[in-house]
């Protein structure tokens with residue numbers, strides 16, 4: 001059922017004893033039922049791109065690896081949906097003429113890992129995130145039982161939407177084995193309009209882009225710790241439509257349209273200490289000039305910060321204070337151990353008591369990724 | 378004194394007499410929602426003015442062990458707001474303030490009783506609107522929309538309520554006021570807001586809702602296409618989607634639905650049509666124009682014998698009038714009818730329509746079809762006359778058979794009207810026992826006593842039980858973790 005773990009089988013520095021790689025939902029259910037019997041603490045591993053995120057697990061026995069849980073189960077092109085196994089790398093999805101409109105900021109990420117952490121990129125502005133595109137999910141609970149919610153049709157309100165609950169839960173509620181997603185057509189043409197300007201101009205430029213009825217797919221911002229800020233706006237659609245929209249945005253932004261994405265597009269900015277900052281749209285400028293380079297979706301209020309290791313605790317606190325003051329959130333996604341010891345990774349979390357109750361119901365023995373999530377969940 | 382009398386006295390003292398209804402005659406006005414053949418007179422009605430009063434009401438119910446049901450405008454079509462005879466109905470009709478419209482943040486903050494369309498009205502002067510547009514949008518409440526995860530014609534492109542709600546203040550079933558989400562995206566922790574939206578009042582009561590506002594489109598163009606058959610209209614729909622166009626809406630009506638609409642609102646659809654499609658595109662003008670030509674060509678290629686293009690907003694409204702009034706309109710051609718709501722994969726549409734026709738013929742019952750063709754959401758209207766012995770039963774059978782067809786084709790028992798009490802019995806046809814038990818885990822986390830809208834969504838009453846917690850050495854107590 002599982003093999004002895006190797007030296008590389010660690011999660012945020014914590015070594016596992018065993019590794020299992022089930023190839024189907026049934027096999028996964030058998031593995032997790034056995035793990036429950038043996039009281040094993042479990043962490044799920046997909047592409048391994050975000051294993052250093054969150055807090056190290058309090059306890060770890062078994063890594064459940066999804067590398068064999070791959071493949072497209074179904075692609076119903078006429079219905080614009082697909083069903084894929086969780087271990088499938090996002091980049092490996094081949095859906096002719098259509099796309100699962102989820103960006104993958106970290107190359108190698110799997111579908112399951114993307115759902116579990118709800119990572120997103122520039123195009124979330126038009127298409128939403130995994131939580132919006134996921135229409136059905138199959139999970140194996142910590143006790144080994146298999147459950148589904150949603151289905152294969154985009155419109156569906158039968159029963160609770162457990163997909164939302166598992167999205168962004170960091171694998172603390174169970175193992176996602178299969179996901180059904182809503183798809184979008186691949187737009188034939190795209191253009192990017194760029195403008196670099198002083199930080200104090202950014203708020204006005206963003207407001208002007210919002211006012212223009214150009215329906216961008218993404219409005220991205222890239223700001224070094226000091227100096228001028230670059231905005232890059234993506235429009236997608238028909239050739240005629242994109243030409244016209246890009247021309248209008250050129251006027252609004254006062255910068256050129258190209259078909260070239262900037263090199264930083266859709267990549268996290270950090271070297272070592274990375275944060276995710278979310279704020280209401282009008283408060284995006286509040287996050288500039290606080291001692292960290294920031295980058296991300298100014299069009300939705302989701303930015304990522306590269307916090308200098310040397311000044312990490314102070315800068316984390318400064319960014320967090322700014323985000324919270326604006327009505328937003330600030331999470332340290334990843335940091336070296338020395339920094340983790342002195343900063344609060346998650347920051348303030350509303351509704352924590354209720355979240356604990358959810359955890360208690362799904363994983364009463366706290367065996368799934370114990371301690372990795374908010375409030376020690 | 379009964380438990381309810383004691384509760385009424387307590388609430389009258391705490392909130393004031395004008396918040397309480399317990400006159401039998403007045404209570405009757407709340408006996409059903411939009412699904413009028415289920416009727417239960419509530420034990421007591423409370424009309425709180427704000428979140429604090431709502432929370433006090435829930436706390437009083439919890440203390441007395443009395444079930445409670447939230448109600449917005451009462452337009453729900455699955456009996457979700459059906460009261461409890463021994464319980465309290467908490468009605469949000471006095472919580473109708475639009476707290477804030479914040480166009481710079483693309484958000485509005487509203488109380489739960491606010492009417493859906495009023496959000497759009499408040500946002501329009503700023504160049505924005507609220508995208509989810511149920512046909513009942515002139516009367517239904519945002520709280521009800523949140524509970525049902527309501528959709529509308531334009532959800533094909535823009536998504537459902539769940540994609541447009543970013544925050545809610547909620548009275549939990551233990552009477553606590555908590556914030557789920559807010560104005561900023563992606564709050565850390567479980568997406569409890571995502572789980573709450575669509576939970577049909579079984580996880581608590583929303584007392585304030587933060588919604589996403591959408592920038593008004595620069596251009597809207599609407600096409601009415603008439604076909605000889607629903608097969609052709611279905612093929613045209615598939616061709617539009619296959620071409621990579623995502624219209625704002627694609628709506629279909631069949632001959633009987635058109636007949637009803639003509640009788641009711643004289644919408645003047647092309648005579649002789651076996652089916653009409655309303656296709657609406659919106660967005661930047663250059664984009665819409667390019668795709669509109671494509672769409673008209675595809676309708677013609679699939680046999681449309683007449684195409685009308687709305688010249689202005691008034692004509693567009695006329696196109697939509699027939700569609701939006703369709704439910705009520707069948708009242709003109711049949712004394713009684715059942716509104717069904719099921720979903721199939723869009724590509725199965727022609728086949729399923731034929732099978733619905735067969736089932737209807739076998740039972741000697743007529744079915745008018747109105748639907749959101751773009752996303753395969755069917756609204757068959759099963760016509761019957763209650764005065765004819767046996768007809769109601771046959772209509773009920775046809776309605777149930779349609780749900781079976783939806784499941785057979787891999788769809789859903791409800792696309793937007795919800796499970797409520799009406800469809801709880803169908804849940805086991807779509808979900809396994811483990812699926813339902815897993816959903817119930819969520820219910821137990823929120824409402825271990827099962828007092829929030831009991832008897833809805835789940836087919837059989839389930840108890841929660843204690844959480845079997847094993848205490849583990851090395852696990853810090855909750856208090857240490859902040």
Ligand SMILES: Cc1cc2nc3c(=O)[nH]c(=O)nc-3n(C[C@H](O)[C@H](O)[C@H](O)COP(=O)(O)OP(=O)(O)OC[C@H]3O[C@@H](n4cnc5c(N)ncnc54)[C@H](O)[C@@H]3O)c2cc1C
Pocket residue numbers: 410411446447448449450451452453454456457458469489510511512513516517518519520521522523524525526527528529530577578579581582583584704705793794830
């Ligand atoms: C003519 C007609 C057309 C319709 N068209 C559509 C359509 O196109 N799309 C669609 O999706 N629906 C449609 N509906 C159904 C209905 O309008 C929606 O379900 C609507 O969201 C219900 O809102 P309401 O305020 O009337 O809620 P109610 O009927 O009062 O309640 C519905 C449910 O919500 C719960 N609830 C109400 N308020 C709250 C709250 N504040 N917190 C928690 N739970 C609450 C209730 O307990 C109940 O379970 C239509 C109905 C009619 C009559």
